[in-house]
Amino acid sequence: MRCECLFFLLIYSLRIDSKSDYQWSYDQDFFNGPQYWGRVVKEWWMCERGQIQSPIDIQPKQLLFDSSIKPIKLDKVQVVSEMVNVGQMIRVRIGYSRARPSVNITNGPLNGYQYRVQRIDFHFGNTTHNGSEHTINGRRYPMEVQLVAFNTDIYPNFTTASKSPHGIAILSILVDFGEETNMELLKMTIATASVTYKDKRVQLAEFEPWRLLPMTRDLITYEGSLTTPGCDETVTWILLNQPIYITKDHFFEWSKLYFSQESQIKAPIGPNYRATQKTNNRLVRTNIQHKTNHNCKLSVGRVFYRANQYSMRKN
Known part of the structure; x- marks a missing residue:
């Protein structure tokens, strides 16, 4: 075979x-x-x-504390958007106009640059397999929501930025099972009924991306790549330290989405993740505060782990 x-x-x-x-x-x-x-x-x-590919498995004991990393900022604005079934995934495309300004990511590990959110990609599993791209200590989560943004301070468009240094930032949110679904994620879940098959699309009303973020200032960051072809190594990844939640009933709705068009044989989208890649001695940094014993407990869902005791040296 x-x-x-x-x-x-x-x-x-x-x-x-x-x-x-x-x-x-x-x-x-x-x-x-x-x-x-x-x-x-x-x-x-x-x-x-490529040698700095994504996604990776986040190893708790190898996290390096960096006190210079500030909390990430995502503009709290309502956007014009469209949900599209592109086949490989569900994608929300963000539109802009004079009436609806861009939504930008700043601060965190972004070195003072401003990144405009271009799209939001959804990676998810099915009824038997979880579908996040990044894993924590080997554990894969049910979903991962990725806000994909490009550097508007340096580059004129997403295409140019995706192939250039410091071009892309991806703000990643893990999704775990819980008793209630995040309200903004629930909007997305309801909208999936209109994009069951490839090339189907639906306009989203009153969508506010910032409401997808969990209530945490803690993050993990590393330099990596896009997880779609051609895997350009121009991405600053930012993973928030708390998940958002989805009920199992709502998660089941995502398993009804298909990679194929309506006239073709039904081929489900999920699970739609790239396998984890080798870290290759990359620094995986965190801004999570240490405790008095120079260690800190870091939680993502029900997983607790520690950052190492060595701080980043300032040049």
């Missing part, structure tokens, strides 16, 4: 004229899955050979 897949991959790759022709997926068992992204489109070589 694997030989047949490799043969099909070879034949298929000869037919690819541009990256837009390749219908990639997150399915590890097929020729268009993550293990082949870097082989079929020359612009995606980083997916296979």
